[in-house]
Amino acid sequence: MNKKVITTCLAACSLIAGLSLIPVSGIMAQDNGRPELTLNGGSKGPIPFKHQLHQTIVKDCAVCHKDFGKKPGTLDEAKKIGALRPQQVMTKTCIACHKAKKRIGEKSGPTSCSGCHS
Ligand code: HEC
Ligand code: HEC
Ligand code: HEC
Incomplete structure (x- = not known):
């Protein structure tokens, strides 16, 4: 593989990884309501x-x-x-x-x- 292919691949992978984090952080941001x-x-x-x-x-x-x-x-x-x-x-x-x-x-x-x- 040449350098350009590797760079493109890395960019694509991190994009996919980044996208897959969005739904996860959506679940994490749970509304706990008022503390008291x-x-x-x-x-x-x-x-x-x-x-x-x-x-x-x-x-x-x-x-x-x-x-x-x-x-x-x-x-x-x-x-x-x-x-x-x-x-x-x-x-x-x-x-x-x-x-x-x-x-x-x-x-x-x-x-x-x-x-x-x-
Ligand atoms: C021991 C009982 C109890 C537990 C366990 C509990 N809640 Fe509540 N929650 C209440 C009561 C009572 C209300 C008030 C409802 C009302 O005003 O009619 C409430 C209200 C809320 C509200 C509405 C906003 C507010 O401030 O009134 C949210 C959002 C909420 N709870 C989220 C959660 C989440 C998320 C959890 C779990 C992590 C949770 N609650 C666990 C009893 C509980
Ligand atoms: C599954 C168990 C559980 C449920 C359901 C629950 N409680 Fe409690 N409650 C506790 C425990 C355990 C404590 C003691 C907490 C401590 O002192 O650290 C407590 C403490 C309290 C206290 C005293 C808190 C203080 O320090 O001033 C009040 C008032 C209270 N609960 C009201 C409620 C009301 C109202 C509901 C229903 C909407 C409710 N609880 C539902 C387990 C529960
Ligand atoms: C652990 C907390 C707790 C204790 C102890 C408690 N209550 Fe309550 N009470 C509540 C909560 C929360 C509500 C509102 C939710 C409901 O109606 O179930 C309520 C509601 C009520 C209501 C209003 C119901 C309505 O809608 O008209 C009456 C009357 C009442 N309680 C009487 C009592 C009496 C009498 C006692 C003692 C024998 C008592 N309560 C002990 C938490 C408590």
Whole structure:
């Protein structure tokens, strides 16, 4: 192979390699949402929620997001249209995990009303 062919080949290869990186970086640029947010707790009062802390602990987004979307207000929206019952996420997701972790002696979150609702 002469020098020109090699140079062309290298240029083509790096172009292909560069292109194949684009979809990968697209996946990496995941929107994690707000690090801290306040959830609507109805008559019991709002719930300050450390979203980022939970992302670190829980890892799998679907543990919570199987029930509602990744947009602000989707939890309330799902309750409004009847896709989720009131207190369903609270009981089946939040408190269920906190209780399970407590049971096995791991670091856990609140299980009493005032621990979450302020
Ligand atoms: C322990 C539960 C939980 C886990 C785990 C979780 N989220 Fe969320 N996330 C929430 C709640 C609650 C909301 C607020 C929804 C609402 O406002 O109705 C939310 C909202 C969001 C939003 C909307 C923007 C915002 O700031 O409200 C995005 C984006 C999001 N989450 C991304 C993620 C990603 C990505 C992961 C995984 C790395 C993840 N979440 C893991 C509970 C969780
Ligand atoms: C681990 C946190 C946590 C604890 C502990 C907790 N809650 Fe909640 N609560 C939530 C979250 C999150 C919501 C909003 C999502 C939902 O309705 O499932 C909520 C919603 C509610 C609502 C409003 C439901 C609606 O849509 O009208 C009431 C009422 C409520 N909780 C009462 C209680 C009572 C009573 C206790 C104590 C026995 C309690 N909560 C303990 C997190 C918690
Ligand atoms: C799969 C497990 C899991 C789920 C689901 C989960 N939590 Fe937690 N939560 C934890 C653990 C573990 C901690 C203790 C973290 C620490 O102290 O480092 C915690 C801590 C907390 C704290 C105390 C944080 C602080 O330091 O102020 C609150 C409040 C809380 N969780 C609310 C919620 C709410 C509301 C939901 C549902 C939307 C939820 N959690 C869902 C595991 C979970």
